[in-house]
Amino acid sequence: MATTANSRETFASDFERVRGSLAGSGSTWLSALRRDAMAAFADAGFPSVRDEDWKYTNILPALRDRLEPVLAGEVSIDATVLEALLGRAAGIDSSSSLLVFVDGCYHAAASRGVQARGLRLASLRERLDSDPSRLEPWLGKYLPVGAHAFTALNTAFLDDGAVVEIADGTIVEQPIHLVYVSTERERPFVSHPRNVIVVGDGSSAQVIEHYVGMPAARYLTNTASEIVLARGAHLAHARVQDESRLASHVARLQVQQAAGSSLVSHAFGFGAAISRTEVAVTLAGEEAECSLAGLYAIDGSRHVDHHLMVDHAAPRTRSNQLYKGVLEDSSRGVFTGRVVVRAGSQKIKAMQSNPSLLLGRGAVAETRPQLEIYADDVACNHGATIGRLDEDAMFYLLSRGLDPREARRLLVSGFAAEVVEGITPAPLRDALTAMVAVRIGELGHGGAS
């Protein structure tokens, strides 16, 4: 049994200590939200493997070190270090909007907002300090604050993050990159980035969240993104979890979709000793659709968990889940794909697929489809395969002169390719494809890059 230095009491006393310094602390509704969150956390405590939703992920090792909160003004980063870390974030070019956060706090000097009509891009802290009531309709509205300890803590401690607000009828052409950098601080720490992404009627945008860390950094990133898509809105969202191998990462993507809206989501999991990424989508309006794709590739004795929940709350909604896992050494990958079709939600299409490739002898893949269907006019399927590298394919590549290492890298890249294919625009897809190839090449080599 892992002992943890972070008891409920530790977080409660940290909260009392820092609450007065958190963004928007003067605002009544936000104080109430934080208080409720803290109460929910005190009630529930941390999840254990006895909780059905956490059956295959023991998150307690993430809490083994005493994790200190980080306040704005307490961070600094060397320019060359920052540059190197930004270099790990794929697809950023000079035309991209870029918000950078260091140990959870907005770093204005490295950020740049490309001006575009109908786009408002700012840090959460800035928005909460200048105009807190503006965020009240969204912040904590769809994310179930008490879903578990981590969503509760994220809400109680929310202080900074990105707010991407896109007005009705706006097409934002350039991808918006959000980069969360974690440094090697004197003591292990926790950050709670909270993002709000609102896309107006008929608007469209691309947002990419990158989580990177210095190699020896010890921390927990506990992040949550709330996404609201209005009627006919389209969002291409990607998240790249490429944290330090000593770090822990817990994330929740909460998406609310109105009629006719569409979400194309990509989640990549490469880093962290232990990570849990939740994607929860409510298809609340007719003809709303989401495509949730993911790729995780880890090695050593690391652990990665992706937990998807799609709620078909309206008729004629469609969802597709494609998550692929590559597990080297004795790593462990967990996938849960939950699909709920509510009574009265007819003409539903829900597809799910979770193939895993076990490269290491001790690697383990857990795959759990969970279908709860209360309507009858539903087209639904799911499939999961767990396999090893194909011997015939391997021999074919060797017989053409590729050495075993290159042949293996090529086969794993081929396995992963299907996940990356759906990314737009093409330059971003190419950049992410290249990054995937590099991360796959690093597997089993201690992550040396």
Added chain:
Amino acid sequence: MLSIKNLHAEIDGKAILRGLDLEVGAGEVHAIMGPNGSGKSTLAQLLAGRDVYNVTAGEVLYDGRDLLAMPADVRAREGVFLSFQYPVELPGIANSYFLKAALNAQRRHRGLPEMDAVDFLVAARARMKVVGLTEELLHRSVNEGFSGGEKKRNEIFQMAMLEPRLAILDETDSGLDVDALRTVAEGVNSLRSPDRSILLITHYQRLLDYIVPDRTHVLAGGRIVRSGGPELAHEVEDHGYKWIEEHTAA
């Protein structure tokens, strides 16, 4: 070029090759014919380095060197090429990327500079034309969704790009209609050269109407039971393998 002496090989304890002898000189084309189960494909795969076979006796020399001591990828870089009976589909790996990686791995091994994208494309276009492949197939995943004929042409296209010194063609004729067979054969014939040896492995004689071998051998029970000139193929066609075996002096 290739010298096989008393080769014995088994898989899962079952003997497949039982004392096979074969000498192929530089620039020669040899056909190996044989009934199903005679060990034809085992021979092809074993020569290319498939490691599922256990060699229990004998030796294989390639340019005087011990071929069996080399791993499959080293054999390829040393100029051995196998055209697969069943080319493998590689989803998610573009044909062009795969072939360029293979070509450059071989060029590096031979001390040649790597080929850049433009030179590669120019070379690929010319060779695809010879085997009747459209350039579009270069951008698709390797063999994925290719017709049977396209897969076989793709093998010969790869051979044309990689320019091996010893090419082993395993049932390249199977599954091809007459037009495709003719195109593939023309492709192979265009690759005949004084410093390239070719081993044609086939069940039927018809391929040998288009690619005329210097020598023909009949493989049965894991051994060469008859050797002759091109006319041997017609004897097989006329009388069948059983007759050949029965009319071979023991």
